Amino acid sequence: MKQKKLSLLLTFIFIFSLTFNVFAAENNLKSEPQIYGKAAITIDMESGEIIYAKDIDKQMYPASTTKLMTALLLAKSKSKTDMLKYTQGAKVQPEYSLNVNLHPIGVGEEMSAEDAMDALLLYSGNDVAYMIADNVAKDAKDFSDKMNEEVKKLNLTNTHFITPNGLHDPNHYTTAYDLSVISRAAFENPWIRESMAKLKSTVKTSKGTTFIIDNRNKLLDKDGCIGGKTGYTIPAGRCLVAIYERDNRKILGVVMNSAYDQNDTIVFDDMKKIIDWSYSAKSVTLHKKDSVLTTKSIKYKPLGFIGHEKSINLPIILKEDVNYYDNQANKSELKEDINLTNMDLSSLKANNPIGTLTIKERNVSKEYKLYTNISKGSILKNNLPIYGVSAAIVLATLAVVGFIIKKILDIKRRKRRGKYI
Template identity: 30%
Template sequence: MKILVSIGLSVILLFSSLGSQGFTYAKSKTEKKDAAEQMKSAFVIEKETGKVLFTKDSNKELPPASMTKIMTLLLIFKGLDRHDFSLKDKVSVSEHAASMGGSQVFLEPGETMTVDEMLKAITIASANDASVAMAEYIAGSEKDFVNRMNKEAKKLGLKHTHFKNPTGLPVDGHYSSAHDMAIMAKALLDHEKVLGYTSRYEDYLREDTENKFWLVNTNKLIKTYPGVDGLKTGFTNEAKYCLTATATRNNMRIIAVVMGAQTPKDRNKKMAQLLDQAFANYKTKKLINKNHTVKIVNISKSEKQNVPVVTQKPVVLLLKKSDSGKNVKKRMVIKKHLQAPLKAGTVVGYYELRKNNKVLAKTPLVINQDIKEASWWQLFKQSMGKIVH
């Protein structure tokens, strides 16, 4: 009899235990948020038009972790374009640069690498030591480079960004937002050579030495999502998992930012969803190429009175997939009373695409050459020519 009671009690306890576990499981499943939504902010734009396709708390100031290196890379590529230095230039590593923790390629004090090799380390391996080495090489010190980063942020109109270092290593007062990261990425992507680095899944440093170092891209979407060719991941305990990604499909480039995801899987899942939505719902139509002459203007007091005005970027129309693009009106707005001197790249107007009195796209128009001020003799000859004519 005691045995039967014992067995009965065991069965009751077993079912009670199973019931308790089943309830707990059901409760956790109910309370559990969608993993893909467990992010602090997100922002999606089309690259050429800058049109916002998705936003979630995009101005929230958050630690950007290694996405900070987007600004570091922007200053490097601007320096390359100005010919301040070249990809072949040698960069010597200081003790300070070599001491950086976190992601690194274990540079040694006194070691030298080319700018090209440093770019590989930064873009593929997110190397903090290489980032600081380049900052010191460009500006003389990390502090002066950070000042340049903040000046560039102001120049881009970023209102929710402040940098304290070129790496993204945690420090109070170092923050950005999903919106601002997308604008930085847009500016960086104007330097198309960066994609030659960010699109590589793997590469090597010190390849011809005994210290050969294998680089593997921290952005796994390079391999798993068709069209992704950049741009920068980020992680710290404070920032959680972040990613600024860019992808192309059917000649349309999307930039998307996710900040504060709980796991790398959550981050990549949400990023894929954002890119899928953008490509599924939108298309672009290029109307005019970059550097295309759209008008000849008269520049007063200049050596050359008739100067070509060109598109700074391609004129692109962003449309929903269901939109044919009919009834879109085009017009140019050129500044009046242009006067020399003017530097190449000076914005002198805009090429606008409008529909129902709403501006759909606004492409800057620029002078593509330096316009010098004419001498008094040249001005005299020009005025005499007008009289004779």
């Protein structure tokens, strides 16, 4: 007997342990990843929805991720075959420059815009960024003005650029959110998309100097990473933009002000964590299908243009789930806007939408059609007693009128007969 009780107890403990582990696994899946980066974001590239958010509006220094904006302006103003001259502004740039780290380049040497794009995005050449600036604009100052004009076109309010390469300046800043918008715009350009996807490239100048460069994005071509841009200065910390595609779904990630360890792995680990989490993240339901959002009172006259007026409360319902991602941004910003348009009695049909629900998440809006489950027919059916009484009154009135008319006609006939007797 004791052995049987012990066996049952052990079985219970085993089952409880399994259940606890399942729930723990589910909770771990749902909990947001812990990263070193001070700010980070992931967005769905198709919808623009924010999936993961950590201090996305906190002002940060972008370091060389700035070069995505430089690349965007190059792609908009030049073609791949255009030749760019190496300038004095490029020549004086510090390390992580082709001229300093690989081979000296003379002022006036040329390279194709295609090679300049690769040197900018793969090698992250600080000198190449200034060469592009001097060839696209009058000078670096004029180029920074163009950068900030582009910022305004993207409707960003927390970004200001000073340099084309992102070397530190206290007035050169952005946010994780703003950088995600810039990165998305850059990735949508086919030339930039093609360049950032290269693992390596060969860059040549007009004097025959050849540079073989590798992409500094360690995640590229692994687990679905199809592009991105690295960045680092001491004030900015380690920064990274990465774009992934898995199962035909693209997600863009930004990590800012992460740690720079000896092997330079932390920022890449940060990115992998938020990307993996974002692909497994499930949106939460804000409103379920067939749920009543609100009610709307409408007035009508059962007998049309005559008679007394009645009112009825119409339940306003959805015919699909409304979902959103539960993150810092949506918790504080998500807004709902109900717009009812077809609210007259004749519009009340089973499959006829009577308005819309708009869900606003930062710069993304999703629209859902609204319906009511009360139709004109059901309202008419509920008013059958009124119609019955009204019909009886009409019939009685007609009978009385008919009787009166008959009496009048009879009197007239008798008078005519008396006239001829």
